[in-house]
Amino acid sequence: MRLGINLLCATGHVTEAHRELAAHAKAVGYDLVEVPVFEGEPEHYRAIGRMLDEIGIARTSVSVIPDPAADPTHPDQAVRTRGLAHLDWAVDCAVALGSESIGGPFSAPIGDFSRAPIPSADRARGVTAHRAMAERLPEGMILSLEPLNRFESAFLNTAEEAVGYAEAVGHPAFRLMPDTFHMNIEERDPAAAMAHVAPYAGVVHVAENDRGIPGRGHIDFVPHFKALKAAGWDGIIVVEAFGAALPELAAATRVWRPLFPDLGTLFAEAHDFVRETWERA
Numbered sequence: 001m002r003l004g005i006n007l008l009c010a011t012g013h014v015t016e017a018h019r020e021l022a023a024h025a026k027a028v029g030y031d032l033v034e035v036p037v038f039e040g041e042p043e044h045y046r047a048i049g050r051m052l053d054e055i056g057i058a059r060t061s062v063s064v065i066p067d068p069a070a071d072p073t074h075p076d077q078a079v080r081t082r083g084l085a086h087l088d089w090a091v092d093c094a095v096a097l098g099s100e101s102i103g104g105p106f107s108a109p110i111g112d113f114s115r116a117p118i119p120s121a122d123r124a125r126g127v128t129a130h131r132a133m134a135e136r137l138p139e140g141m142i143l144s145l146e147p148l149n150r151f152e153s154a155f156l157n158t159a160e161e162a163v164g165y166a167e168a169v170g171h172p173a174f175r176l177m178p179d180t181f182h183m184n185i186e187e188r189d190p191a192a193a194m195a196h197v198a199p200y201a202g203v204v205h206v207a208e209n210d211r212g213i214p215g216r217g218h219i220d221f222v223p224h225f226k227a228l229k230a231a232g233w234d235g236i237i238v239v240e241a242f243g244a245a246l247p248e249l250a251a252a253t254r255v256w257r258p259l260f261p262d263l264g265t266l267f268a269e270a271h272d273f274v275r276e277t278w279e280r281a
């Protein structure tokens with residue numbers, strides 16, 4: 001297992017100013033960082049990739065559909081065209097970054113329930129869009145699509161839905177991103193759900209029930225890790241935690257109070273907890 005940390009705990013846009021943060025992740029013992037790709041151009045991410053190479057740390061990326069007017073699953077052709085262009089942009093930026101995986105809910109706009117429950121035609125358009133997205137990837141790079149809880153999205157919520165969707169896409173580079181925070185809300189048996197999704201998992205998000213430091217809440221991660229190991233999965237786990245320091249991110253994730261005392265505590269405690277729990281499992 002290789003371990004990373006999502007830099008959304010500190011910023012929504014990584015720049016040269018975050019060199020020390022990435023270097024700290026390396027010093028703590030993380031194998032990689034997860035870089036948000038929400039804005040900017042490929043040349044910017046190429047520069048960030050060079051910075052991370054200098055530090056000696058690998059990377060994944062995370063992207064979303066930021067606007068209902070750029071929805072790749074929308075029935076309106078003009079909206080769908082903008083959405084497909086956005087997916088192409090996310091691929092171009094991630095390739096420039098040197099990302100191993102594009103993760104996140106890059107399926108439909110977060111918080112848009114205007115067409116819920118999702119029509120089968122929307123899902124079919126998503127399947128077509130994501131297959132085309134996977135076909136654009138260079139060899140060795142993957143997609144890791146993240147199902148969200150029903151309060152954030154109606155597109156994919158459960159492991160069963162996500163597995164069916166992955167099978168419909170049917171491309172070896174198309175994988176899933178199970179997230180323990182969302183599974184804690186949606187699944188009646190989260191460990192069984194992890195076992196179901198494990199053969200399709202790309203990057204796995206480890207997130208506590210309150211989105212704070214893993215190990216401080218009530219999620220039992222041992223059964224999750226046992227399910228992954230039983231399936232022969234030995235990939236990338238990324239710690240995802242959100243703070244209240246960045247107003248735009250706090251609003252998007254509904255974080256209204258501090259969930260960790262400081263980034264140093266988050267990085268060190270989450271690293272040690274996940275490494276030790278993985279070994280114990």
